[in-house]
Amino acid sequence: MPKLNQFKVEIETGEKGTALPVHFTINNHKLALEETGGGVGPGETFTGGFEIRSFAHSLTLVGPETGQWDIRKIKVEFDCEDNPPYSAVFGELTLDETTEVNIWQDPPLPTWDV
Amino acid sequence: MSVIKKLSQMFSGSSSQEKEAVETSGGSDQPAEPKNSFADQPPVQRRVIQPAVLIEQAEAVGPSDQILIKAEPSRDNGQCKFMVNRPLFEGHSWLFSNFEEAAESPLAEALFSVDSVETVLVHDSTLVVTKTGAKGLPDWEALAKLVGGALRKLLEAGTDLMAKDLIDRIPAEEVVRDEIQKVIDTEVNPGVAGHGGRITLTTVTGNTVTIEMGGGCQGCSAADLTLKQGIHSAFRKAVPYVGAIYDETDHAGGLNPYYR
Numbered sequence: 001m002p003k004l005n006q007f008k009v010e011i012e013t014g015e016k017g018t019a020l021p022v023h024f025t026i027n028n029h030k031l032a033l034e035e036t037g038g039g040v041g042p043g044e045t046f047t048g049g050f051e052i053r054s055f056a057h058s059l060t061l062v063g064p065e066t067g068q069w070d071i072r073k074i075k076v077e078f079d080c081e082d083n084p085p086y087s088a089v090f091g092e093l094t095l096d097e098t099t100e101v102n103i104w105q106d107p108p109l110p111t112w113d114v
Numbered sequence: 115m116s117v118i119k120k121l122s123q124m125f126s127g128s129s130s131q132e133k134e135a136v137e138t139s140g141g142s143d144q145p146a147e148p149k150n151s152f153a154d155q156p157p158v159q160r161r162v163i164q165p166a167v168l169i170e171q172a173e174a175v176g177p178s179d180q181i182l183i184k185a186e187p188s189r190d191n192g193q194c195k196f197m198v199n200r201p202l203f204e205g206h207s208w209l210f211s212n213f214e215e216a217a218e219s220p221l222a223e224a225l226f227s228v229d230s231v232e233t234v235l236v237h238d239s240t241l242v243v244t245k246t247g248a249k250g251l252p253d254w255e256a257l258a259k260l261v262g263g264a265l266r267k268l269l270e271a272g273t274d275l276m277a278k279d280l281i282d283r284i285p286a287e288e289v290v291r292d293e294i295q296k297v298i299d300t301e302v303n304p305g306v307a308g309h310g311g312r313i314t315l316t317t318v319t320g321n322t323v324t325i326e327m328g329g330g331c332q333g334c335s336a337a338d339l340t341l342k343q344g345i346h347s348a349f350r351k352a353v354p355y356v357g358a359i360y361d362e363t364d365h366a367g368g369l370n371p372y373y374r
Contacts, residue, residue, distance in 0.1 A: 090166065091166035093166075098161055099163055101164075101165050103165075105167070106189065110186070110187070111186040112185055112258075113185075114258050114259050114261070
């Protein structure tokens with residue numbers, strides 16, 4: 001797996017919002033997102049990120065401590081060592097106090113014509 | 115102070131004084147429990163959801179009058195997938211483990227004549243080639259050109275790619291399903307049960323098999339080893355006409371995958 005230098009996340013909230021701060025886990029360590037902007041209320045868009053500089057075995061976005069959080073879309077931009085920057089877009093889901101969502105995507109494999 | 119003690123304190127959140135107090139309290143029948151210990155506050159175990167990916171990579175090869183072959187080496191560099199815009203073995207799959215098995219299959223014969231090719235798996239319009247030696251060597255860029263060239267030459271000539279009797283050797287889907295299920299029930303699952311694991315047969319298409327790894331196997335860091343050295347070997351030994359074997363397990367999902 002590649003070394004994840006940093007990632008940025010953009011989250012579009014659906015009908016049910018939640019409260020800040022937004023937490024993520026890297027290899028099961030829970031942290032708050034940094035350099036945040038926007039909001040996580042209904043219909044709002046939140047942005048944040050983190051400088052990881054380590055190897056990502058798992059990367060998840062953590063659900064709220066109480067209530068539900070409807071997410072319309074999550075876009076994650078990855079900056080990994082020895083790889084060009086890439087991004088992943090995930091679809092609708094609902095998080096709560098019992099769930100977290102996997103937002104890690106391996107860099108795309110190189111392909112070429114032969 | 116040992117590293118283990120330091121780590122233990124880091125995780126328990128207790129101070130060194132508290133630890134010392136615990137350590138020196140030996141002798142009493144019931145040693146004092148440290149405050150705020152890791153055991154007092156177990157971490158909330160959350161279920162990991164695997165979200166739908168909205169933007170996937172573009173289709174590798176599209177329809178075209180020209181023969182298009184795209185090479186995609188695996189992440190560990192041990193194998194390379196070749197995606198072709200022509201059928202190679204429609205509706206079925208076949209693994210050629212060595213040159214002898216390639217007899218009368220022009221495609222496999224041509225590929226085994228390329229230096230360093232170890233095994234060849236043909237499935238519909240896809241070819242998966244593994245190479246001999248260390249995973250890093252030789253470079254796929256050079257080898258893929260040779261494999262692609264050999265494949266293109268056969269496709270342009272319009273000759274048969276696979277031995278004519280291969281299809282006759284593959285029984286009906288129901289037979290493949292029953293035989294694979296029997297191997298899972300009698301051999302594979304009793305083997306992985308010791309680790310709390312279980313294997314489920316999800317689909318059989320032609321002679322192509324898809325399984326799912328559950329219990330202790332799901333998310334286990336040794337799942338790939340179990341799949342390739344345990345399950346593949348057992349399937350192929352008992353059901354020699356089985357073709358491609360895929361694992362569709364979501365190893366990142368669930369409550370607590372081992373590798374997390």
